[in-house]
Amino acid sequence: DIQMTQSPSSLSASVGDRITITCQASHNINNYLNWYQQKPGKGPKLLIYEASNLETGVPSRFSGRGSGTDFTFTISSLQPEDVATYYCQHYDHLPYTFGQGSKLEIK
Amino acid sequence: EVQLLESGGGLGQPGGSLRLSCAASGVTFSSYAMSWVRQAPGKGLEWVSAISGNGGTTYYADSVKGRFTISRDNSKNTLYLQLNGLRAEDTAIYFCAKDPIAVAYGAFDMWGQGTMVTVSS
Numbered sequence: 053d054i055q056m057t058q059s060p061s062s063l064s065a066s067v068g069d070r071i072t073i074t075c076q077a078s079h080n081i082n083n084y085l086n087w088y089q090q091k092p093g094k095g096p097k098l099l100i101y102e103a104s105n106l107e108t109g110v111p112s113r114f115s116g117r118g119s120g121t122d123f124t125f126t127i128s129s130l131q132p133e134d135v136a137t138y139y140c141q142h143y144d145h146l147p148y149t150f151g152q153g154s155k156l157e158i159k
Numbered sequence: 160e161v162q163l164l165e166s167g168g169g170l171g172q173p174g175g176s177l178r179l180s181c182a183a184s185g186v187t188f189s190s191y192a193m194s195w196v197r198q199a200p201g202k203g204l205e206w207v208s209a210i211s212g213n214g215g216t217t218y219y220a221d222s223v224k225g226r227f228t229i230s231r232d233n234s235k236n237t238l239y240l241q242l243n244g245l246r247a248e249d250t251a252i253y254f255c256a257k258d259p260i261a262v263a264y265g266a267f268d269m270w271g272q273g274t275m276v277t278v279s280s
């Protein structure tokens with residue numbers, strides 16, 4: 053199975069800050085990489101698919117990039133409603149696997 | 160509006176069984192593959208099982224193969240997960256998740272709120 057290593061596991065930033073989360077796959081996943089946002093008590097929400105494509109309706113302050121094994125997720129200007137845990141997930145082949153999550157808090 | 164609503168969770172005994180359901184609305188259910196994904200308390204996400212739109216193809220994680228069975232009834236817009244041989248490590252919130260196409264793809268564009276399964280004697 054492909055291992056997804058996500059960092060940092062937690063971060064704290066101020067409103068308006070730019071934040072970046074990284075995700076590394078143990079093998080080439082051909083850009084089949086999603087980013088999800090999960091708020092407490094809710095199911096995850098798809099933000100980015102195929103490494104860099106913004107899901108319909110998702111604000112443009114969210115972005116993703118990368119290829120092969122190394123990927124990044126960025127929020128360009130942090131908003132209070134962005135407090136959540138963020139997960140990367142590969143879907144190159146089954147079984148799909150997720151990163152361990154990055155918990156984002158506001159300072 | 161697309162909605163997924165899970166039910167059927169609860170307390171199960173080690174070695175026992177539970178059946179989870181996921182009712183879909185606002186979508187042509189048979190057009191989309193579906194998956195179950197679980198989350199142990201305070202932990203990350205683990206993909207469990209997937210099924211194609213017509214129900215003809217199923218997939219399982221090694222951790223549940225031979226114990227869990229995924230199925231769907233497209234006439235009722237409902238996805239199921241039969242959990243047999245329950246173990247303590249199956250304790251988790253179980254989410255159903257929708258794929259954007261009829262074959263298992265893995266870009267889950269809609270998730271339910273989840274149903275909690277607790278395995279304990």
